[in-house]
Amino acid sequence: MAWLPEPIRDLLDTALVAELTAVRPGGRPITYPLIPLWDGERILMTSSILFSRKLEHLKADPRVSISLSDPVALGGRQARATIQGLAQVIDGDPHTDWERVLPLWEAKEPVIRQFLKARVAFPLFFERAVIEVTPQRAYLWPDGDTSTAPSVSSVPRDGSPPRASSAATAEVA
Amino acid sequence: MDLRAGVARFDASTGLTRLTEFPFALLTWVGPEGFPMSAAITLDSIDPAAGTASFATPAGLDIPTEGEVSLTGSHIRPQPGVGYDERRHVTVWGRVAASDTGRLAFRGESAWGWDEADIPFPEYLERTVGQSRRYLEGVSRATGRSVRPRLSRGWLFLRATRLPFLSATLIPVAIGLAIAAANGFFDALTALLTIIGAAAVHLGLNVANDVFDTRLGADDANVNPTQYSGGSRVIQYGLVSLGGMERMSLLFYAVAMAVGLILLALRPSAALLAIGVVGIILSVGYTAPPLKLVYRGLGEITTAIGFGPLMLLGAYVVQSGGSIEPAAVVASLPVAILVALILYVNEVPDRPGDARAGKRTLVVRLPQRTVITIYDVAAAAAFAIIVAGVALRLLPLPALLALLAIPLALRVHRGLETYYDQPYGLMAVMATNIRLHLVVGVVLLGAYLAVLLLQAVAPGRSLFLP
Numbered sequence: 001m002a003w004l005p006e007p008i009r010d011l012l013d014t015a016l017v018a019e020l021t022a023v024r025p026g027g028r029p030i031t032y033p034l035i036p037l038w039d040g041e042r043i044l045m046t047s048s049i050l051f052s053r054k055l056e057h058l059k060a061d062p063r064v065s066i067s068l069s070d071p072v073a074l075g076g077r078q079a080r081a082t083i084q085g086l087a088q089v090i091d092g093d094p095h096t097d098w099e100r101v102l103p104l105w106e107a108k109e110p111v112i113r114q115f116l117k118a119r120v121a122f123p124l125f126f127e128r129a130v131i132e133v134t135p136q137r138a139y140l141w142p143d144g145d146t147s148t149a150p151s152v153s154s155v156p157r158d159g160s161p162p163r164a165s166s167a168a169t170a171e172v173a
Numbered sequence: 174m175d176l177r178a179g180v181a182r183f184d185a186s187t188g189l190t191r192l193t194e195f196p197f198a199l200l201t202w203v204g205p206e207g208f209p210m211s212a213a214i215t216l217d218s219i220d221p222a223a224g225t226a227s228f229a230t231p232a233g234l235d236i237p238t239e240g241e242v243s244l245t246g247s248h249i250r251p252q253p254g255v256g257y258d259e260r261r262h263v264t265v266w267g268r269v270a271a272s273d274t275g276r277l278a279f280r281g282e283s284a285w286g287w288d289e290a291d292i293p294f295p296e297y298l299e300r301t302v303g304q305s306r307r308y309l310e311g312v313s314r315a316t317g318r319s320v321r322p323r324l325s326r327g328w329l330f331l332r333a334t335r336l337p338f339l340s341a342t343l344i345p346v347a348i349g350l351a352i353a354a355a356n357g358f359f360d361a362l363t364a365l366l367t368i369i370g371a372a373a374v375h376l377g378l379n380v381a382n383d384v385f386d387t388r389l390g391a392d393d394a395n396v397n398p399t400q401y402s403g404g405s406r407v408i409q410y411g412l413v414s415l416g417g418m419e420r421m422s423l424l425f426y427a428v429a430m431a432v433g434l435i436l437l438a439l440r441p442s443a444a445l446l447a448i449g450v451v452g453i454i455l456s457v458g459y460t461a462p463p464l465k466l467v468y469r470g471l472g473e474i475t476t477a478i479g480f481g482p483l484m485l486l487g488a489y490v491v492q493s494g495g496s497i498e499p500a501a502v503v504a505s506l507p508v509a510i511l512v513a514l515i516l517y518v519n520e521v522p523d524r525p526g527d528a529r530a531g532k533r534t535l536v537v538r539l540p541q542r543t544v545i546t547i548y549d550v551a552a553a554a555a556f557a558i559i560v561a562g563v564a565l566r567l568l569p570l571p572a573l574l575a576l577l578a579i580p581l582a583l584r585v586h587r588g589l590e591t592y593y594d595q596p597y598g599l600m601a602v603m604a605t606n607i608r609l610h611l612v613v614g615v616v617l618l619g620a621y622l623a624v625l626l627l628q629a630v631a632p633g634r635s636l637f638l639p
Binding site for chain 2: 023027049055065069080094095119122123127139
């Protein structure tokens with residue numbers, strides 16, 4: 001997903017937490033803190049079936065946003081971004097499906113390997129789904145200041161180069 | 174505050190109060206294309222009592238004034254290599270209106286959030302178990318196949334049977350066998366059968382306990398299970414069905430009864446028959462109706478009898494052919510007291526759920542001060558019996574080394590004082606209390622092994638007081 005601007009990819013690589021927002025039936029936004037993992041194409045997140053309400057929301061409406069907004073969780077970076085995308089929930093085998101993201105997860109949260117060794121103590125915590133988010137549009141505040149309009153990038157259509165614009169003129173929410 | 178789903182739902186005023194603890198908030202809304210959108214904002218005025226706040230309008234974005242928006246504060250931050258600290262988040266839903274000053278005025282309507290200071294993470298996990306089961310049922314329906322949580326067979330067996338607690342059986346049985354050997358009775362085959370039969374009774378009891386605590390609602394009512402308390406949870410987690418646990422329990426009891434019959438055939442005695450029958454009755458009646466002994470505040474005495482005299486004397490009489498040595502009775506008493514104290518302390522974190530389920534254990538019935546006093550007196554009695562047993566030449570002198578475990582009892586006392594209302598703080602206390610039983614039991618066993626060793630190398634010498 002090369003169209004995502006480099007500063008946003010850098011935030012995704014760095015972020016120890018992001019805010020995933022789903023849309024509940026009835027249209028209410030609901031926000032969940034999760035660790036974002038970036039595989040170069042999609043944003044991957046993983047959720048225990050214990051906290052599966054969000055997964056139900058995503059199955060009902062895949063439209064999501066992911067906000068990277070906390071400078072502490074971003075390694076001191078001041079830039080902020082929000083990425084809108086389409087989410088797919090992978091939960092055919094909650095016991096093992098998620099293990100493919102373990103290397104990315106462990107890179108950001110090394111202690112998870114220790115928890116996994118004690119899987120018998122947390123059996124349901126390690127029954128998990130993977131949330132794959134394919135970005136559609138991204139908003140970037142390079143200095144984190146939302147009193148200035150973000151720059152906006154969108155997924156290229158028909159092989160055209162990515163569109164980038166100021167939010168003031170973009171087709172935004 | 175509604176805690177049923179693990180997270181708390183509360184009013185906007187409480188939510189806004191909590192939001193003031195975060196350095197910024199995330200303003201979120203759903204745009205006309207149906208995608209959510211967020212932008213970080215800084216609240217410049219907030220009035221929790223009125224349920225209002227205001228902030229600068231994020232530039233270049235079309236914030237809807239018709240639909241619902243939310244403000245979220247989050248302190249969920251993995252610390253690399255450490256885990257997390259002070260996890261909490263809160264979301265307040267409401268609506269915004271543009272003000273004359275170009276700012277947005279927010280009026281909150283409702284809120285939800287989680288703060289591990291209010292709901293510890295393990296309890297949060299436990300409160301969401303029902304949600305996980307409903308979710309997997311939905312996945313099963315959607316895929317047309319059964320999707321269930323799993324553990325490897327080995328881990329599942331360990332968890333379902335609570336295998337590590339088997340030390341409570343192995344200790345008294347081994348002591349009984351050692352005392353018998355010191356008195357000149359030992360047969361390897363019947364000793365092995367004794368260990369197998371006793372272990373089967375114990376595992377049958379553990380599994381039956383889960384079955385009946387589930388049927389009677391005690392395990393479902395408990396939202397603070399720990400490694401040492403609250404049952405194995407394999408039924409609650411959907412790892413094993415209730416029927417599967419029933420069959421497993423029956424299998425263990427069948428093995429136990431078969432072994433018991435073989436032992437009776439090999440070493441027939443009225444004492445062994447009586448011990449076997451009483452043992453099975455207490456084991457089944459511990460949780461199962463109509464006796465439900467643990468529900469009547471009789472769990473400790475049942476455990477003491479079962480995992481003290483019955484196990485130890487049972488092992489002894491198999492070897493002796495029916496005679497009972499006073500030393501075996503005395504040696505069984507501290508073991509009985511200390512194993513009962515394991516149950517007693519492990520019930521402390523379970524007591525809110527037990528009380529809701531009508532499981533009136535001793536710690537449910539008694540106030541904290543009385544509970545701790547009883548612990549102190551009982552632990553002191555265990556050590557006093559060892560001293561008296563040595564003084565009366567019933568126990569060998571090395572048994573006095575058990576007194577070195579007194580600091581463990583003192584540590585449990587302090588832990589009960591400090592963490593009585595903190596289930597997860599009690600985990601280390603429960604572990605120490607289990608170690609107390611183990612250490613004293615191993616010392617008593619070691620004392621008799623020393624007697625056996627001395628008999629072998631220096632037949633005329635004694636390890637008992639003259």
